[in-house]
Amino acid sequence: MKRIRQPIIAVLGHVDHGKTTLLDRIRKTNVAGKEAGGITQHIGATEVPIETVKQLAGPLIKLWKGEIKLPGLLFIDTPGHEAFTSLRARGGSLADLAVLVVDINEGFQPQTIESIEILRKNRTPFIVAANKIDRIKGWKIEEDEPFLVNIKKQDQRAQQELETKLWELIGKFYEMGFQANRFDRVQNFTRELAIVPISAKYGIGVPELLVLIAGLSQKYLEEKLKIEVEGPARGTILEVREEIGLGTTIDVIIYDGTLHKDDTIVVGGKDKAIVTKIRALLKPKPLDEIRDPRFRFDQVDEVTAAAGVKIAAPGLEEALAGSPVIAARSEEEVEKAKQEILSQIQSVVISTGKVGVTVKADTLGSLEALSKELQEKTIPIRKADVGNISKTDVMEALSVKDEEPKYGVVLGFNVKVNEDAEEVAKARGVPIFTGNIIYKLIEDYEAWVKGEEEKKKRELLSKVTFPGVIRLYPDERYVFRRSHPAIVGIEVVEGRIRPGVTLIKQNGQKVGVIKSIKNRNDFVQEAKKGEAVAIAIEGAIVGRHIHPGETLYVDLTKNDVVILAKQLKNELDETDIKALKMTAKVKAQEDPFWRAV
Numbered sequence: 001m002k003r004i005r006q007p008i009i010a011v012l013g014h015v016d017h018g019k020t021t022l023l024d025r026i027r028k029t030n031v032a033g034k035e036a037g038g039i040t041q042h043i044g045a046t047e048v049p050i051e052t053v054k055q056l057a058g059p060l061i062k063l064w065k066g067e068i069k070l071p072g073l074l075f076i077d078t079p080g081h082e083a084f085t086s087l088r089a090r091g092g093s094l095a096d097l098a099v100l101v102v103d104i105n106e107g108f109q110p111q112t113i114e115s116i117e118i119l120r121k122n123r124t125p126f127i128v129a130a131n132k133i134d135r136i137k138g139w140k141i142e143e144d145e146p147f148l149v150n151i152k153k154q155d156q157r158a159q160q161e162l163e164t165k166l167w168e169l170i171g172k173f174y175e176m177g178f179q180a181n182r183f184d185r186v187q188n189f190t191r192e193l194a195i196v197p198i199s200a201k202y203g204i205g206v207p208e209l210l211v212l213i214a215g216l217s218q219k220y221l222e223e224k225l226k227i228e229v230e231g232p233a234r235g236t237i238l239e240v241r242e243e244i245g246l247g248t249t250i251d252v253i254i255y256d257g258t259l260h261k262d263d264t265i266v267v268g269g270k271d272k273a274i275v276t277k278i279r280a281l282l283k284p285k286p287l288d289e290i291r292d293p294r295f296r297f298d299q300v301d302e303v304t305a306a307a308g309v310k311i312a313a314p315g316l317e318e319a320l321a322g323s324p325v326i327a328a329r330s331e332e333e334v335e336k337a338k339q340e341i342l343s344q345i346q347s348v349v350i351s352t353g354k355v356g357v358t359v360k361a362d363t364l365g366s367l368e369a370l371s372k373e374l375q376e377k378t379i380p381i382r383k384a385d386v387g388n389i390s391k392t393d394v395m396e397a398l399s400v401k402d403e404e405p406k407y408g409v410v411l412g413f414n415v416k417v418n419e420d421a422e423e424v425a426k427a428r429g430v431p432i433f434t435g436n437i438i439y440k441l442i443e444d445y446e447a448w449v450k451g452e453e454e455k456k457k458r459e460l461l462s463k464v465t466f467p468g469v470i471r472l473y474p475d476e477r478y479v480f481r482r483s484h485p486a487i488v489g490i491e492v493v494e495g496r497i498r499p500g501v502t503l504i505k506q507n508g509q510k511v512g513v514i515k516s517i518k519n520r521n522d523f524v525q526e527a528k529k530g531e532a533v534a535i536a537i538e539g540a541i542v543g544r545h546i547h548p549g550e551t552l553y554v555d556l557t558k559n560d561v562v563i564l565a566k567q568l569k570n571e572l573d574e575t576d577i578k579a580l581k582m583t584a585k586v587k588a589q590e591d592p593f594w595r596a597v
């Protein structure tokens with residue numbers, strides 16, 4: 001028997017923009033007259049029955065055309081990425097539809113942009129809730145009022161301010177490639193993004209938000225929402241949790257079929273598929289019936305999609321958040337499910353042994369998203385795994401550090417750093433980057449890499465000697481002092497000279513060290529090709545060691561050449577290379593190494 005299930009809805013957006021407040025408001029939604037059904041609390045989700053939506057809608061019902069066949073709406077209780085952390089097996093995220101909350105007074109923020117990117121990548125349809133309209137100056141608050149009723153009560157100025165802020169939002173969406181509009185001005189919901197102005201705190205606009213979600217789900221997701229009620233259940237793990245008296249349990253959103261209390265399930269574990277028999281299916285007890293916090297759940301015999309349920313079963317300690325849950329009724333089905341789950345996990349949890357970064361994330365889905373982003377940036381991965389950052393991860397990064405310091409790091413998305421891991425990382429100088437915005441996390445890492453490279457370059461630059469070829473002016477007039485130190489006028493023929501470098505003659509013999517360089521009246525730290533300067537040479541006597549008109553070379557070591565050629569290649573210009581070649585010729589008279597330069 002086929003039936004349409006509730007759409008699964010996730011709420012996301014930037015921190016503090018009001019996701020939790022909106023979910024709380026929806027959880028408390030109650031219409032006069034209990035017969036409407038009220039709200040059903042699931043594990044990890046809240047269900048708004050369609051009767052409740054209809055009652056709330058009142059005359060707004062005309063916002064959608066035709067009959068609503070959905071049984072209701074299932075909101076995932078945890079706001080944020082978590083709802084998008086399932087693997088892509090179903091060609092998207094766990095959520096069928098999303099509500100993107102944007103504080104209308106703050107506009108787009110980093111997590112807003114990241115949320116939009118996630119929605120775009122997963123092709124998840126979404127509605128925008130432009131929140132906190134009650135903060136607009138002079139706004140008249142009427143709890144739970146539909147926006148279209150509430151707006152009429154506002155004075156001209158408040159209305160105008162809302163309008164301005166909405167246009168700012170619309171502009172931002174346009175920049176990201178979306179055509180957006182206030183929901184009641186949208187002509188075509190497949191092409192335009194609907195923005196519902198709301199106040200999550202006071203419930204203003206929430207009726208329209210619910211009505212629109214229902215209407216759009218019905219219209220555009222109907223096929224996707226058709227399920228075979230009697231079919232074996234499929235779901236996604238939202239959370240793996242220890243419960244007193246129950247051991248390790250998994251909180252699962254079932255999106256297909258029916259799960260029975262004596263089913264065998266297959267779920268994803270760290271490096272294996274876990275096959276286990278359900279011990280109990282649990283749902284939350286109504287709040288007013290909880291007398292002892294240890295007994296917060298009621299047992300049920302079965303659950304049909306869409307629903308949130310807690311599963312107690314042996315062997316779930318290693319289960320991974322974000323992994324699929326598949327019910328199997330025969331050996332064959334178990335085998336098939338195992339293969340499916342394993343291949344999905346192995347595409348994400350990897351250990352390549354390559355020289356690359358170590359990656360940790362809270363769930364399989366977020367790990368997949370982070371890894372993908374790194375791959376797009378051609379940052380190699382050594383290991384990608386789910387869980388907090390452990391000492392083993394730091395050791396893994398440490399093993400890479402010697403070979404390629406920039407990859408000797410751990411990147412963690414939405415995870416904690418274990419204490420011992422922190423200690424080792426500090427002691428051994430392994431950088432750990434953590435965050436809850438993927439692109440920000442990668443940006444932080446990239447900025448660090450850039451900083452390290454610059455630091456290294458600066459160090460090298462301060463140590464290495466650049467090649468230079470100079471000629472003493474032939475005229476005796478440019479010999480300003482003959483010795484202690486000798487001071488002569490020269491021209492830099494190729495390359496550059498700096499104080500501290502040693503000069504050698506055409507035959508390779510050492511002459512002395514440049515003590516200082518004077519350009520007209522100023523002492524300088526460098527003179528480049530074409531510059532005419534006076535230099536003081538310690539250790540040389542004009543007439544004995546050096547002569548007017550003579551060509552001299554900056555002495556280089558083999559190490560200088562290796563560093564210049566390998567690490568500072570970009571710092572050398574044409575004239576440096578010419579100087580290097582000229583110097584190599586001089587040096588090659590004594591050492592064949594220089595012939596290859």
Ligand SMILES: Nc1nc2c(ncn2[C@@H]2O[C@H](COP(=O)(O)OP(=O)(O)OP(=O)(O)O)[C@@H](O)[C@H]2O)c(=O)[nH]1
Nearest residue numbers: 014015016017018019020021131132135199200201
């Ligand atoms: N005035 C007003 N304040 C609001 C509204 N919605 C949320 N707030 C306030 O904004 C703050 C943040 O709201 P939350 O719901 O915690 O935001 P969030 O997006 O869930 O934040 P995180 O869970 O930390 O990501 C709280 O102090 C709320 O009371 C609203 O519509 N109007």
